[in-house]
Every structure is written in structure tokens, then in C-alpha cells.
Amino acid sequence: MEAKAVSALGIAGACSVSAEETEKWMEEAMNMAKEALENVEVPVGCLMVYNNEVVGKGRNEVNQTKNATRHAEMVAIDQVLDWCRRSGKSPSEVFEHTVLYVTVEPCIMCAAALRLMKIPLVVYGCQNERFGGCGSVLNIASAELPNTGRPFQCIPGYRAEEAVEMLKTFYKQENPNAPRSKVRKKECQKS
Numbered sequence: 078m079e080a081k082a083v084s085a086l087g088i089a090g091a092c093s094v095s096a097e098e099t100e101k102w103m104e105e106a107m108n109m110a111k112e113a114l115e116n117v118e119v120p121v122g123c124l125m126v127y128n129n130e131v132v133g134k135g136r137n138e139v140n141q142t143k144n145a146t147r148h149a150e151m152v153a154i155d156q157v158l159d160w161c162r163r164s165g166k167s168p169s170e171v172f173e174h175t176v177l178y179v180t181v182e183p184c185i186m187c188a189a190a191l192r193l194m195k196i197p198l199v200v201y202g203c204q205n206e207r208f209g210g211c212g213s214v215l216n217i218a219s220a221e222l223p224n225t226g227r228p229f230q231c232i233p234g235y236r237a238e239e240a241v242e243m244l245k246t247f248y249k250q251e252n253p254n255a256p257r258s259k260v261r262k263k264e265c266q267k268s
């Protein structure tokens with residue numbers, strides 16, 4: 078899919094990304110996803126860009142940290158908060174003008190976190206069929222949730238095939254930290 082210049086207007090003012098920016102940042106996010114895969118983590122990589130500067134980035138590190146919440150987006154959010162502290166900027170000002178570039182559709186948890194941080198725009202690669210929070214399972218991104226931050230706009234499908242290939246490679250291999258539940262076994266027998 079070709080990247081288009083898209084503006085998220087009407088949500089937190091103006092926030093737009095060019096095709097060149099998308100290409101540049103998504104390339105970096107893809108490299109981080111590859112690194113995650115090499116480290117036996119769910120291959121998701123992401124960057125948060127504010128004023129053309131990377132203010133936070135992350136890859137999934139759930140297995141490494143043995144903490145199920147350490148998705149790439151959560152790692153990146155913490156880095157942006159650190160960046161705000163160091164540069165004396167208010168997080169609300171920064172997040173409201175930050176674009177997230179991520180290789181996979183954010184999950185339900187991360188989509189809710191992005192709403193709470195009031196990130197206006199998310200560019201992502203493939204769909205997250207298991208846990209997606211931008212339409213695949215639930216649409217937290219644009220749901221009417223008056224007490225959960227703000228909705229955000231998505232630009233999906235950038236290098237989606239590559240991103241989904243990485244996910245497939247990951248789920249084919251055995252995850253040494255996965256719990257062996259009955260539900261999981263049933264799923265395996267079906268496929």
C-alpha cells in the first residue's frame with residue numbers, strides 16, 4: 078500500500094504526516110520489530126515523533142521483563158514521559174502533537190493508553206487480529222468514551238505484509254514463557 082499524506086484534522090488541532098516521513102519512521106519501526114523477533118518477543122516496533130524528532134521508541138519486551146504490559150507502545154510512552162521531564166515540556170502539550178508509528182495495530186490496552194495520553198494520530202502496519210483495539214477486535218480508537226481521553230485517527234496498512242509475516246514467524250515458534258492453558262491447547266488442535 079502506498080503511503081499518502083494524511084491529516085488528522087479536527088482532533089486536537091492539526092496533525093499531519095507526509096509520505097516521506099511515514100517511510101522514514103516506519104522503516105525504523107520495522108527494524109525494531111525485527112530486533113524484537115530476534116529476541117523471541119512479539120515482533121512489534123514503534124516510534125513516537127514530535128516536531129520531527131523521535132521522543133520515544135520501543136519494541137515489545139514482555140518476555141524479557143516478564144511483564145505482560147510491556148508492549149512497544151507502553152515502552153515508548155514511558156520514554157516520551159522521560160523526554161518531557163528532561164526537556165521541561167508538559168506531557169499534555171507534547172503528546173497532543175505526537176504521531177505514533179507502529180508496525181502492528183495497537184491492542185485494546187495500548188489503544189486505551191493512547192487515548193488517555195491524547196495522541197491524535199497513529200500510523201500502523203498490519204492488523205492485530207487477536208487483540209486489536211483499532212477495529213479488529215474492538216474499536217477503542219474511535220469509540221465514544223467520554224471518560225477515556227480522546228479518540229485518535231489511524232492510517233493503517235503501511236508495509237502490512239512484512240509486518241504480518243513477522244507475526245506469523247513468531248507465532249509459529251514456541252514461546253518458552255507462554256502459560257499452557259486448556260484454551261491454548263484447544264486452539265492448537267483446531268489449527
Ligand SMILES: [Zn+2]
Pocket residue numbers: 148149150183184185186187188
Ligand atoms: Zn498493546
